[in-house]
Amino acid sequence: GEDVEQSLFLSVREGDSSVINCTYTDSSSTYLYWYKQEPGAGLQLLTYIFSNMDMKQDQRLTVLLNKKDKHLSLRIADTQTGDSAIYFCAEDYQGGKLIFGQGTELSVKP
């Protein structure tokens, strides 16, 4: 079946850049998403990218998409302690369903 994989943990120092990686299997996905989840809360859409784009930048966030390798990454510049959360990548699948990765727990140390 369809699968989305992420590394589980990432630890960075405040002010550094964070890069969270994701691989997916469904090459027919139209959109790929990055969501942020803080403890006990729902999901917040951070950004998304069309499958025919290579890169999308939105303030501190940069999304890179390598469609050939089915690899998606999220770069957070100047990472702050408030960025500590779990980050999920997701691909859309069959009429609007989202398939999520396991989530990457980002820890930002002061």
Added chain:
Amino acid sequence: GAVVSQHPSWVICKSGTSVKIECRSLDFQATTMFWYRQFPKQSLMLMATSNEGSKATYEQGVEKDKFLINHASLTLSTLTVTSAHPEDSSFYICSARDVTDTEAFFGQGTRLTVV
């Protein structure tokens, strides 16, 4: 951006009782809503797709008689966990897509604890 409101945000119920969770799209119409379940420290797993005016489509392994879904209007879908048991304790999250079908907006989630 669009808002999806989920209610209640948390609920504790006794084993054997039923619990209803509501998911509303506040400023857009959603012909399709999705229900996900998230266990602690795990990812979101799609449970079912809720279609306005028709029966829900359940993912493999999800008991449709246990997780009743009703999508009576373009702004409201409900998930009822029937005869809840402790193993049903989880975080349930709904999402709705807007008419442009690009973004999926998520509710705040409902923490269900069955005692």
